[in-house]
Amino acid sequence: MAVSTTVKRMRTTLLLLALTTALSTMLTACGASDEAGSSSRERVEASTTERAQEAIPLVSKALGATGAKATARWQSCMAISWRYEAFASLTAAAGDTAAQLDAVRAALTGAGYADDTQVDGHVTATRNDTTVDVQPSPIRGKRIWTVTVQSSCADYDGDDLDRVENDEDRPLDGM
């Protein structure tokens, strides 16, 4: 059936319109809302910072690393939404990578994080809204591992948006 491109586009727009109208009519009663959109920027910074201050030393100890320097800032999620992220790179003691990953995993799960690892050679652990990921990063140097502690991705507006879009590194205290 030959339909002109313009008509197709109009119909598609109308269909999307119909779809969302129908959805919102159906769902008004149940008041669709969700957690991610209602987190405030400051709360996200505070909770992610707290998690990082807890997790990074744990990981550092498990790897036999001496001291960790960590920074934190807002990062984008593929330029569409935003997450707060603490980042540290550590020099681990010499050891077998698999055993070291196990040690890290044990340290984090022991502290109440759930093991959420999906990729070989990583430890990914989550707690509430925070995700911790630990992996060796040989490109950065011998025995160097990286730890990232991230909030989930969400959008912000107004002053908060300015803040997350233009954030700079700041050091993470308590390392």
Added chain:
Amino acid sequence: MTTIAVPAWLPREPEPQVQESASAVLTEVRAAATAVSDVAEWARANGAPADFSGNAADAADHAVTAFAADTDAVSVALERGALAIDAFLTQMRQRRNEHDALTERRQRLNGDREDLLQRIETATEDQVEALQADAAALRQRFESYHQDLQAWRDRVEADEDSAIRAFAAVDELAEGLAAAQDSTRADTAALAAELRTLGTDTDAVNTWWSGLSQSQRNALLISDPDLVGNTNGIPTGDRDEANRSGVQRDIEYLLGLQASGEDLSASEQRWLDNAQSIEKAAQQVSDSKWEGLGVNAFVMAYQPHAFGGDGIAAVAYGDPDTADHTAVYVPGIMQDGTYIDENGSQALNLYEETVNSMLSEDPPREGAVSTIAWIGYDSPNFNPESMWPWDLGDSAGDVSHTVTEANAEAGGVALSQFVDGLNSTHTDGDQPHLTVIGHSYGSTTSAYAAAGGMDADSLVLIGSPGASEGVHHASDLNMPAGQVFVGAADNDPVSWLGGEDGVLPGSGDDSLGLGQDPAQNDFGATVFAVDDGEEFHGPGGLVDTGFKQNHVNYFDDTNPALANMADVVSGNAGAVVDTGGRTQEAHDYLYDWTGDEVKDHVVDPIVETYEDVRDGVGDAVDGAKDARDDLWPDRWP
């Protein structure tokens, strides 16, 4: 007692003072030269024409005509200065390499000297003769080192003398004016015209550029940085230098306007955002998160006024002209030049993952990598928040923009030409191993490029709303066999949009026009494992969780998608496991979700609330079911 003459210990030779950071001086001088050159061009256009044959005094008294000569003199002087700095920096880079080699040699020699001294200490009389011979040989090697070191120092001094002379030749007004009159000056207008006629033949562009003298290249880079910086086929390093000076020129101009108390217009503000974003994209290699990678950035494209001010921008991490493995990342909707730094950080993440992946192999694999974030097409400015019906009218134009193929098709052509450029500028003979990764709408653009014959080795489509109109199977994408890879999270609603049939059942051919869902099993691509994201409810969840989380997690360290992409990029595609892909249509995911929504939020609550009224329950449930069936029949279409 015999003495054995051992040469003196070799002291450390200080490193040359001039480091890579000195390139900042070159960028500033070029930026200045370019801006003055622009003013000189204005003055020439508004002054006496070059072939004016009237009263010379008239021309001489005319202010703009005199101004043209004055600014031209400044421009030429700065151009000569830039040339001198460029040559000096190139020489100093070479001297630093030579210094490294000499340092290694010095350390070895000192080590050998220590060995000899120790052997002498414990020597017996009959070993003396042999030790004398060893000492003599060592003395010769030391002498040779001294000579080479002195020769190196002489070379450094000669390079410095050369630069000093070059500056001295144009550090006075009169000298600038004389240089402007020099008949051997590069005719940049003619050169620019020549370059333009070469068009999109990137091999020809590359050959032509190599045939120019350094002085000609330097002059053209200053007179036409926008042309040199954005023409495919020009070597990456030169594009980077041209674009950086263009960016600095623009930033200084716009900040100057602001500083003088003027408010920037909306388009000037966007221009400044574009310039500052690409500057940030280049500088972020020094951020605390990324400095450990030790990678350099190259500004490969900078056209802040393109697409009505949205802007074209591209940044490479690692030099694609010398890389063994190159990836071009094409982001999706809502991306423009002001997001190049954020998209750049995805490219950096991919860079780290790719190199780590190679280093983790047994045995570790060496190889240079380059990852490029490229925003070179007109990406629609779809605002997902405007999915509410009362907003949809406003952004309906943008929505239909999203669903039209035209921009993806045009984008595909631009991408293909960019890739041609990368193939032409790669040194060491071979073309690079090149992977194109398209996300979201960028995947449709990439698919258009591939279907149109783009010369890449591998194609990765992630979070794809469609593999472009007219493509029914992976083989339509003209990639080498087995080199089409797809990542699609089950809970990524953008990946529910693909399909050659309708969005809604019973509605005939009303597909969004972006093509088939490439994650389908029968599409024939290798569908790799990804993090499927979180389930969500309601239109709010669709946007906040579906779009703003599940659609944008493909480059997360925690996501198998990133590890799989790194395998493809590094040429280790054999390690990518095919999960088989989807066996239900993309739209069925949408259908299932809306069906679940209706079930969870309408049918079940009714059942619960009215469960003590049996007939009421029965009627309510039936009524709800009928209502649902009217809108959504049981099967497609």
Added chain:
Amino acid sequence: MTLQMWTAALSKARDEWEEAAEGLNGPRKNLTQATPSLLGDRVGPAADAFLTTWEQRVLVLRNLASGHSDALAQTMFDFLLTDRESVQETQQLLMWQDRNTPPVSAVGP
């Protein structure tokens, strides 16, 4: 010749000179920001002399351009110029294609 042509030519020239002046602000800043010491102890001073000469020259030209712009602004509504010299001086500041535009003479009642 009309009043409109005269003031239009003056106005255009005033704007163009102002833009030229603005165009020279940026390069002046670039040259001031450049750090010649990065080029080492020997080349640095030579580079510094070079940068200083041209930064100062750009400043002179910038001031010249903005001076011309101001002069034209002042002259713009002074259409009773009868002094031949001031007319010629003003004409020399116009764009080449406008340089022969004559001012209007006041017409009596």
